[in-house]
Amino acid sequence: MKVHVLQIPPDGKHYEGEELNSILELDDPRTVPVSPISYSLDVGVNEDGLWAHGPIGVDLDCECVRCLSRFVLPIRVDDFACHVELEGRELVDLTEYIREDILLALPAHPHCDWDGETDCKASFTTDHSAVETLDDIRDVWKDLDNLKL
Ligand SMILES: [Zn+2]
Numbered sequence: 001m002k003v004h005v006l007q008i009p010p011d012g013k014h015y016e017g018e019e020l021n022s023i024l025e026l027d028d029p030r031t032v033p034v035s036p037i038s039y040s041l042d043v044g045v046n047e048d049g050l051w052a053h054g055p056i057g058v059d060l061d062c063e064c065v066r067c068l069s070r071f072v073l074p075i076r077v078d079d080f081a082c083h084v085e086l087e088g089r090e091l092v093d094l095t096e097y098i099r100e101d102i103l104l105a106l107p108a109h110p111h112c113d114w115d116g117e118t119d120c121k122a123s124f125t126t127d128h129s130a131v132e133t134l135d136d137i138r139d140v141w142k143d144l145d146n147l148k149l
Helices: 095-105 121-148
Strands: 002-004 013-019 031-033 037-046 049-063 070-084 091-093
Touching: 037 095, 049 095, 070 095
Parallel strands: none
Antiparallel strands: 002 091, 013 037, 031 049, 037 049, 049 070
8 A cells, every 4th residue: 555645635635545454464275365455545644744543454264263164254454553754755654554453453262253153173073082981981881781681
């Protein structure tokens, strides 16, 4: 996302749009961006430089660390903010700042039940196999009883 400094009026300007998710340079099959990066930024210039503030976000196709199922995780940074010293420049690229904040918001261990509604299959499977194990033990005892007879 490039901003032309001279196009920003004294009271700031609002930028809204999308950026290609390839700027994230994510090379991990467990976290694959499936939407463009959206931004809605208030941008202004003062004597110190250029500042930008607002929400950014991207949707990721993730793999649950527990059940290995795929799910879409919306990454939202509601209060993205950056400040760039102009150093005489008329064009400022905010891409790297947006990239960094998205990467910081990525979960290290994504869980498919992040929304509080999805039931992670791993927790279900664990309960289920525990019941099966008990049944197995009973079957074994039954077999042993039969042997005695
Ligand atoms: Zn899961």
